[in-house]
Structure formats: structure tokens, C-alpha cells
Amino acid sequence: MRVSKLFMPTLREVPSEAEIVSHQLMLRAALMRKLASGVYNFLPLGLRVLRKIEEIVRQEMNREGAQEILCSALLPSELWKESKRWDVFGPEMFKLKDRNDREFCLGPTHEEIFTDIIRNEIKSYKDMPLNLYQIQTKYRDERRPRFGVMRSREFIMKDAYSFDTTWEGLDESFNKMHRAYNRIFRRCGLDFKAVEADTGAMGGTGSMEFMVKSDIGEAEVVFCTSCDYAANIEKAPTFDVELEINEEYKDVKKVKTPNSRTIDELTKFFDTTPDKFAKTLIYRADDKVVAVMVRGDRDVNETKVINHLKCINLEMADEEIVKETTGANVGFAGPIGIKVDELLVDYEVKNAKNLIVGANETDYHIVNVNFGRDFEGTVGDFRNITNEDRCPKCGGKITINRGIEVGHIFKLGTKYSEKMKATFIDEKGEERPIIMGCYGIGINRTMAAVIEQNHDEKGIIWPVEIAPYQVIVVPVVMKDEEQVKAAENIYNKLQDIGIEVLIDDRDERAGVKFNDADLIGIPIRITVGKKIKDGIVEFKLRSSSEVIEIKEDEVVAKVKEALKMS
RNA sequence: CUGGGUGUGGCGCAGAUGGUAGCGCGCAAGAAUGGGGUUCUUGAGGCCGCUGGUUCAAGUCCAGUCACCCAGACCA
Known part of the structure; x- marks a missing residue:
């Protein structure tokens, strides 16, 4: 294929709609355009x-x-x-x-x-x-x-x-x-x-x-x-790990916590760390309302919740439902006195001592709350694993x-x-x-x-097997008949043996051609320049910065070798 | 769906306090140049997303609407 005839509207600048590299390059390298x-x-x-x-x-x-x-x-x-x-x-x-x-x-x-x-x-x-x-x-x-x-x-x-x-x-x-x-x-x-x-x-x-x-x-x-x-x-999965906590059970106490509803705010208010809290999240599960308790520094794993409840739809309850079930504004839900169909309690919450939870009353939290003593619920694995946890299979460190x-x-x-x-x-x-x-x-x-995995600052680096073309032949100066003739000759020879090859026959400067070749990521580039008068051309892989000078008549063999053909 | 952002020639952008649109790239023509997006000259190209309003006057102010992007929610 001749690049002069190829419908390849490459973009020099990054379209503003594209945020990630693959998206940007797919537009810039003229692979696709957006319709909607x-x-x-x-x-x-x-x-x-x-x-x-x-x-x-x-x-x-x-x-x-x-x-x-x-x-x-x-x-x-x-x-x-x-x-x-x-x-x-x-x-x-x-x-x-x-x-x-x-x-x-x-x-x-x-x-x-x-x-x-x-x-x-x-x-x-x-x-x-x-x-x-x-x-x-x-x-x-x-x-x-x-x-x-x-x-x-x-x-x-x-x-x-x-x-x-x-x-x-x-x-x-x-x-x-x-x-x-x-x-x-x-x-x-x-x-x-x-x-x-x-x-x-x-x-x-x-x-x-x-x-x-x-x-x-x-x-x-x-x-x-x-x-x-x-x-x-x-x-x-995460597991039921019983912890040795050297701490006495303390008495439950209601504390006024005005304007503190997020774990972040509460951490500051109580001057402590997020793991001392248990957050109680209200969900709508099909036609039921459930609450899920996990430690303040953990995330609820909704998939696990869905699997436990065997429900189809699970979504965070809206403000209205939260007010109904807790009797308080959003941000003060807790396990004691909450009106839900089921209360799910993560293992870590069960195993912790003297937690801080919402009081189900606007602007109040309760401290020193303990599972079993102060509230009950269905205990299970309802949180995301974190990198503090151990591998479920071998106990090793996870990332x-x-x-x-x-x-x-x-x-x-x-x-x-x-x-x-x-x-x-x-x-x-x-x-x-x-x-x-x-x-x-x-x-x-x-x-x-x-x-995403195969690119550099210049563009795509296609693996040979899925590259749109395997080779691009670049005559450097289109006015130089010798260069053009040699390039055409190489192009024809490669095409004859079934290689998918482009020839950049546009009357552009070398820089433009190189940049486009790099952008669209053709694995092999054959450059025909001044040295053609000595029968020498350049061979370059997109994936490497090395430029190898080879004889004009070695090109076919070299390309075959690079493509691992016989 | 919630929150945030953006809509101005093909692309990237600029357009203080409202006065009737500009730059770079690209495109077309010409010339020089010829190994990493070269240079110069000339030229074409825009209902300023859309609708309505305020005003003598709207790209600019107000309202609505649409589209697109991002975060989250969601995803057999």
C-alpha cells in the first residue's frame, strides 16, 4: 500500500476528548474516529x-x-x-x-x-x-x-x-x-x-x-x-481472624459529634484512627433494606453482600430510606436500634473491641460498642481484601x-x-x-x-502479529530518483513474498515520515537514503532505537528473519 | 443517576469590564529546502453547540436545552 493513497489522517495534536494513552493514540494514529x-x-x-x-x-x-x-x-x-x-x-x-x-x-x-x-x-x-x-x-x-x-x-x-x-x-x-x-x-x-x-x-x-x-x-x-x-x-476472601486485644470492655457512652459524619471528620473529632470505627452502610437489596458494617478503614465488598443475600440488585439506599431506618440524617447510622431487614457484620467488626459507631441520632455517635454485648447481626466476609491482609491461599504478602x-x-x-x-x-x-x-x-x-502496554512517547509499538502492516519503506528524498527507485524495488520485492508493506511515497520531509511511521507503530522500517548509491539502506525496528545499515539485496532476508519467516 | 468540567474554522487553543472574531497546526497555490513534524509568500475556511430572553448592541450577561469529557455509582 502506498501511504500517499492510504486513508490515514493522523493527528499531530492530542484530541482534547481523550484522556488515556490508548485512546489518544487510537485517534492520533488514525485507527478510529468517534461518532457518538x-x-x-x-x-x-x-x-x-x-x-x-x-x-x-x-x-x-x-x-x-x-x-x-x-x-x-x-x-x-x-x-x-x-x-x-x-x-x-x-x-x-x-x-x-x-x-x-x-x-x-x-x-x-x-x-x-x-x-x-x-x-x-x-x-x-x-x-x-x-x-x-x-x-x-x-x-x-x-x-x-x-x-x-x-x-x-x-x-x-x-x-x-x-x-x-x-x-x-x-x-x-x-x-x-x-x-x-x-x-x-x-x-x-x-x-x-x-x-x-x-x-x-x-x-x-x-x-x-x-x-x-x-x-x-x-x-x-x-x-x-x-x-x-x-x-x-x-x-x-478475607477470614475470621480472632485478635488478642489487650483492652477491657468499656461502658457504652453516647457522644455529641456535631458536623462530623464522615470517617475522616470523625477521626479528627475523636483524635484517633479510622480502624477504631465501624461504619454502617444502608443498602437497598431488591425489596429489602439491609445494613452492612465494616471497619472504618475498610470498603464494603458489594459482590460479597450480593452473594450472601442472593439478591439481584444492590444499591446504596437514598437519603429518605436512611432517615427512615436510622431516624437520623445520613452519617449517623449505627447497629443499635437500626430498623433493617438484616444487619450484616464483617468479621473484623465482630472481632474488634470498643468501637465507635453511629447512634442513629443526628449529631451523635456511640463509643465502646461491642458485638455480642451491644448488638447482634449476621457475621461474615463483607469487605474488600487489603494489602494488610494475607494471601488466602498461602498466607503470603499480597499486592x-x-x-x-x-x-x-x-x-x-x-x-x-x-x-x-x-x-x-x-x-x-x-x-x-x-x-x-x-x-x-x-x-x-x-x-x-x-x-496501553506497547507504546512510547512517539506512538504505538505494535507487536508483529497484529500490526496493521509489518514493514514500512521510507524513501527519504522523493526528488532523488535513485532513492525512489530503490525504495519501490524493495517495496515490490517484499510485497511479492506476501509481506504487508507500506511505502511512504508522499512528498514530505523525512521527519514527517518518520514521525508518522513511529506513531502508527509499524514494526519494521526500511529507510532508503543517501547511501543507496553504495547499495546501503537502513533497517530499524520500531521497538528498538538501533539503526542497522544493510545491503539493499539483504533486505528481504533480514525482514523475513525479523518476522520469523522461513 | 450524583458531582465536577468543556462546547469558538479539520485539530489544539485565545478572546479584561457586552461594540459584531483571532493565533498555532493542518488545508490550497507558489518558491526555496531535503535524514526527525523546514522556511517564506499568497489564499480558502467560522450561524462562536442549540433555543429563548435582557440590551441600541451578545462569543461575552440570564434562563433553558443538547452534546462531549472526568470522578463516583453501576456493569452477564
Whole structure:
């Protein structure tokens, strides 16, 4: 491809709408343009990368015996109503009606559709195991699209679904996907880690997320520094550790704490540390109101709360409910005399002595409150792990980092097959629900994650496998016929052996060409300059600052070697 | 949804106390130059997000509205 003909409107300046590096570079390097919030158009270079990632995914999925199909993105509401997710997904779904008022949505995910396909076509244990996948556009009306393509409202997802007759079979299908995912993300040049993830309140028996370490990631991941334990913070458990506290139980006392409602303010007021407090947070869980108590320096882990309550929706209660349940303004909730359906008490609160809590009375707190003596509740693990905690697996030191979730593999079990009556006849002639797994990869997000991890101040540094083009040939001075001729010659030779190559035949200065080549991240650059009269050109890798002078006729061999071709 | 911020040529921005829009980059033409976004000359391009109001006069003040960004909440 000739750069002079390529639709590649690179941007010299950083668009003001982009905050994070991958987003900025995707715009600057002319990979894509925004159409609306969370909606993007892909330009030639961006599309090529997308297609390459898709192709890697396809190859590795096929290698594990999965078969590709393609479903519609336009989905009738019936299946969703059948699985009861029409309302659960709620405002996240783009819903629409046809001319006859029949309801549809743009598919946010396809469990129902694949389950439907299977229940219609599969009757016998002999038809399984089976793994079907598609690479298809998904639509989710996100509350807050973010960071360009990192969380967008339209995105390409590879979603796969496995169908097995036994739980062992599901494990095997799951492991196959685990292997495939490892190969996929490795080929994409990502530094990633498969971590344990929550399976959600809706059931399922196992779940792993493929996380790319990155500060801009939305997930928090717990890593052990001494063993291989890694888990989403939602999942990582904390335990009931009984502490030896050399302190007498003191008498409960109500204290006036005007204008002090946050832990921060209270810490100053009492001149103490946050761990001496227990905060009581009021939540609405479906139709119930619950309170959760954790130590003042901890965060409630809402996933754990949801799992305990087995509820669908959990959200912080609004001011009105707080006033109703506590009889006080927001900021003074406590366990004593609170009117909630259930009071959840984190282990640490149970094990602490003489805590300071809200008094359920505006402007008052109570000191020296102790679990068992002054209040009761359901004790459990309801907080986030912190780096003061020990590894749940080996007791070692842990660290917590942010991560981008690029893939998720999930043992669904019979959740959908039971709800939607997807059954098969087993060897004994008995009807049983099909055992399912589902496996997703965000293609666009993977692309962004690769850029997050592979860039420098000049631009993207594409890993060879997913680079839009592998080589760029740069004649330095377009007026120099010898340079141009030699460059064209190299370009043709590389193209002839099937290498994806660009030639920057624009009448621009060398600096412009180099900067663009660096910005769009082409792995190999061949520069044809003055020394061509001695038959010498330059070979440079984007990932290195080293410039190697080679003979003109060595270029093909050198490029092949760099691309690890025979 | 809550809180904060921003909307001025394609991009990045400037436009005190209201007086009818400017800079850099880019774009077009020409010339010189030719190894890291070169230089000079000339030129094209803007209902100042939208609607309404105040005023002799609104990019500027007021109200509403829309869009976009960020933090949080939320996310099979």
C-alpha cells in the first residue's frame, strides 16, 4: 500500500476528548474516529488490527475444536423474557420495536440465543460436547462509556458457548478455552494473567478473568507475591481472624459529634484512627433494606453482600430510606436500634473491641460498642481484601493492582438450560439439562489494552502479529530518483513474498515520515537514503532505537528473519 | 443517576469590564529546502453547540436545552 493513497489522517495534536494513552493514540494514529459517546468508526489501519486480532482468536478457537457461527444482533424479546433477563438487563439494553410493535433488542450478549439454537437442534448425548462461537457486534447502553473503546456501547466480542453432558465434560471444555485464551493473548503481545473471578449471584461454578495489568483498568486484582494466587478483588476472601486485644470492655457512652459524619471528620473529632470505627452502610437489596458494617478503614465488598443475600440488585439506599431506618440524617447510622431487614457484620467488626459507631441520632455517635454485648447481626466476609491482609491461599504478602479485563471464561452450568428447557437424552434414556459454559473476549478492548502496554512517547509499538502492516519503506528524498527507485524495488520485492508493506511515497520531509511511521507503530522500517548509491539502506525496528545499515539485496532476508519467516 | 468540567474554522487553543472574531497546526497555490513534524509568500475556511430572553448592541450577561469529557455509582 502506498501511504500517499492510504486513508490515514493522523493527528499531530492530542484530541482534547481523550484522556488515556490508548485512546489518544487510537485517534492520533488514525485507527478510529468517534461518532457518538461510546460509538466509534474504524478507519483502515484500525480495522486491519481488529481483523488480525479476530483472526488470531479464530485460529485458536478452531484449534480447540470450537466452530464459528454468526448470530443476528437484532434479537426478539421473547427469548429474553423467557430467561427473565428482559427486565434484569433493563436500561443496559438498546430496545426497539418493529412496525408491528413487536419488541426487539440489540444483543448485549447471546446466552439465550445460543441456548435456543441448541435446544432446537440437539437431542442426544451423542451430539456433545459441542462448542460454538461467534465474533460479532454487541450493544450495551452503558451508563458511562469510558476511555474510548475500553468501555463502549458498541463493540466486537468473541463469545463462545460450550455444551456438555457432564460436569467433568464442562471442566474439560473450560480448560480448553483457558488454553486457547492463553495462546490468544500471548500472540497479541499482552502481559496478562488469568485470575479467579466472582461467579455472580445467579450461580455458576467457576469463573476466570484474563486481566491485563494497567493503571487505567477498571478492575482491582489481588496478586500474591509468593504463590500463584491471583483474583479479582470482588472474589478474594478475607477470614475470621480472632485478635488478642489487650483492652477491657468499656461502658457504652453516647457522644455529641456535631458536623462530623464522615470517617475522616470523625477521626479528627475523636483524635484517633479510622480502624477504631465501624461504619454502617444502608443498602437497598431488591425489596429489602439491609445494613452492612465494616471497619472504618475498610470498603464494603458489594459482590460479597450480593452473594450472601442472593439478591439481584444492590444499591446504596437514598437519603429518605436512611432517615427512615436510622431516624437520623445520613452519617449517623449505627447497629443499635437500626430498623433493617438484616444487619450484616464483617468479621473484623465482630472481632474488634470498643468501637465507635453511629447512634442513629443526628449529631451523635456511640463509643465502646461491642458485638455480642451491644448488638447482634449476621457475621461474615463483607469487605474488600487489603494489602494488610494475607494471601488466602498461602498466607503470603499480597499486592493489589488495577487490571483491564480482556477475557472471561465462565462455567454457567445449567442456569440457562434449565430456565429455557435445553435438555438432552442421556445413555439411559433420561432427559437432563445441558451443562453450559460461556467464554468472551472483547476484541476492541484487547486492541486498546495492547496499545496501553506497547507504546512510547512517539506512538504505538505494535507487536508483529497484529500490526496493521509489518514493514514500512521510507524513501527519504522523493526528488532523488535513485532513492525512489530503490525504495519501490524493495517495496515490490517484499510485497511479492506476501509481506504487508507500506511505502511512504508522499512528498514530505523525512521527519514527517518518520514521525508518522513511529506513531502508527509499524514494526519494521526500511529507510532508503543517501547511501543507496553504495547499495546501503537502513533497517530499524520500531521497538528498538538501533539503526542497522544493510545491503539493499539483504533486505528481504533480514525482514523475513525479523518476522520469523522461513 | 450524583458531582465536577468543556462546547469558538479539520485539530489544539485565545478572546479584561457586552461594540459584531483571532493565533498555532493542518488545508490550497507558489518558491526555496531535503535524514526527525523546514522556511517564506499568497489564499480558502467560522450561524462562536442549540433555543429563548435582557440590551441600541451578545462569543461575552440570564434562563433553558443538547452534546462531549472526568470522578463516583453501576456493569452477564
